Amino acid sequence: MKDMLQSPTRRQLLSMIGKTAGATAMYQAMTTLGFASESTFKEELNLTGAPPGASIIILGAGLAGLTAAYELRKAGYKVKVLEYQNRGGGRSWTLNSGDKYTELGGEQVTCDFEEGNYFNGGPWRLPSHHYAVFHYCKKFGVKLEPFIQTNNRAYLHRTNHFNGVPQRLGDVRSDVQGYVSELLAKSVNVGGLDRSVNTEDKEKLLEGLKGWGVLDKDYRYVTSHATSKVRGYSVYPGGGLMPNPQPSDVLPMSELLQSGVWSDLYTNFDVYVHHPTMFQPVGGMGKIGDAFTRECNDMITLNAKVTKIHQDESGVTVDYVDSNNPNGGTKTERADWCICTIPLTVLTQMDINVSKPMKEAMSAVPYDTSFKVGLEFKRRFWEEDEWIYGGVTYTDMPNVQIAYPSENMFTTGSGVLLGGYGYGPTSYKFNALTPQQRIDAALAYGKHIHPQYPKEFRTGTSVVWHRIPWTLGCYGIWSESSREKYYDTLCQIDNRIVLAGEHCSNIPAWQEGAILSGLDTANRLHKRAKAV
Incomplete structure (x- = not known):
């Protein structure tokens, strides 16, 4: 698996954009990819006055479909939801002890965690602006x-730098800040900013840089007790006759520059979508899908695999079979309108009669792939041995990320790490591995950061999204050009059918995008139905 080390990742792509085209271009790229978008939600819909007897069939019980179902039923519509899986919630999905599923190719993935431990196969965090x-x-x-999201005790790691030793995120942040301050102070002292600041401003700037960058009297960033108060000590202050505190060595500037490790700071932690405070549901992200399902339960038919969607001038007919017994006979539902939230990767392979522009738009949106590996360990060694409580470690190895649980801190017994999470070519290679091989790969890479892995490992599970039958991918990818050409068409009401989902939003890959799409679709369809 050594060749996997050369696979570029999403964050590396954003880093390259930032280095070559500047911060503005990188921000635009992040927005296009769905990493820097704020919700436009202001208040809940208050739809009323559905036409007497009007009916709507919704395909898919993910968050987009269930949001629309919930709001449209309040307006007075007769709503029916067909869902392929045996549960609602879609990609709002948590694997718990005893869960199992079958992926494309027939491999069964199991979750054998101890009771109470869980793994978020899909979304795992909620930005504070997803209202x-x-x-x-x-x-x-x-x-x-x-x-x-951000924990200075977590690590940044480069295989071929710092002798392969992972560096504390806080150390890198402090050292970058110190060296930038030193360089700027030198520029001020030699007159490099004479056109930008006057004499009084220079003095204030130098004084500020000395404190902000923890510079010495000569405006140098060097190992000292002062820098250790910011980045941490190698021997921490104690009491009584304990050893005297010893400063930690700052990382050489040349090594920082060559490693590129500081790019992790602005691509993974300083972006708007990751600003604190972020949140998660107690007990796993699936609790959100469970709640929507509970509220809409009487409208949902589970294990319903849609095989055909046909519209005419008066309504929509949907054929479906039992997903557990496809040969058991076809059933049919008829409604005045249809909201379809089926992922485009699946929908484009189905029998559906929509307009040519709509079919072109449906085919124009590829889906990104990603993998996640959850690893359960006998004890929470990251807390007990390394003082890491929550946060994310980033590495240039193919496992890309190691995320530490934000729940159940300071408890004894087992715990679960997100042992690997990545996109792009690296993900393709993980997709090609068997479930056990994915776990083995995550363990093999992770032990270079946490040597405790082999001794403490208990069991693992995984999700590779291109092998999930009901999505065939992770989320819709929009480029600036494809969004300009196809997005509006994709979201239009096509006679009696309208699409919804995260792919029909400006916040792809996030649950917020799915919910907002469901709300907007419900609102527009209600207006259309009343106008007919």
Whole structure:
């Protein structure tokens, strides 16, 4: 698996954009990819006055479909939801002890965690500006707790730098800040900013840089007790006759520059979508899907695999079979309108009669792939041995990320790490591995950061999204050009059918995008139905 080390990742792509085209271009790229978008949600819909007897069939019981179902039933529509799986919630999915599923190719993936431990196969964190998610969580009684994205005790790691030793995120952040301050101070002292600041401003700037960058009297960033108060000591202050505190060595500037490790700071932690405070549902992200399912339960038919969608001038007919017994006979539902949230990867392979522009738009949106590996360990060694409580470690190895749980801190017994999470070519290679091989790969890479892995490992599980039968991918990818050409068409009401989902939003890959799409679709369809 050594060749996997050369696979570029999403964050490396963003880093290259930032280095070559600047911060503005990188921000635009992040927005296009769905990493820097704020929700437009202001208040819940208050739809009323559905036409007497009007009916709507919704395909898919993910968050987009269930949001629309919930709001349209309140307006007075007769709503029916068909769902391929044996549960609602879609990609709002948590694997718990005893869960199992079959992926494409026939491999069965199991989750043999100890009771109470879980793994989020899909979404795993909620930005604080995703207002619609929080609205429904509060309304439906989903308890939330803080999710720790940034933790200075977590690591940044480069295989071929620092002798392969992972560096504390806080050390890298402090050293980058120190060296930038030193260089700027030198520029001020030699007159490099004479055109930008006057004499008084220079003095204030130098004084500020000395404190901000923890520079010495000569405006140098060097190992000292002062720098250790910011980045941490090699021997921490104690009491009594304990050893005297010893400063930690700052990382050489040349090594920092060559490693590129500081790019992790602005691509993974300083972006708007990861600003604190972030949140997670208590007990796993699936609690959100469970809550929506509970509220809409009487409208949902589970294990319903849609095989054909046919519209005419008066309504929509949907054929479906039992997903557990496809040869058991076809069933049919008829409604005045249809909201389809089936992922485009699946929908484009189905028999559906929509307009030519709509078919072109449906085919124009590829889906990104990603993998996740959950690893359960006998004890929470990252807390007990390394003082890491929450946060994310980033590495240039193919496992890309190791995320530490923000729940159940300071408890004894087992715990679960997100042992690998990545996109792009690296993900393709993980997709080609068997479930056991994915776990083995995550363990093989992770032990270079946490040597405790082999001794403490208990069991693992995984999700590779291109092998999930009901999505065939992770989420819809929009480029600036494809969005300009196809997005509006994709979201239009096509006679009696309208699409919804995260792919029909400006926040792809996030649950907020799915919910907002469901709300907007419900609102527009209600207006159309009343106007007919």
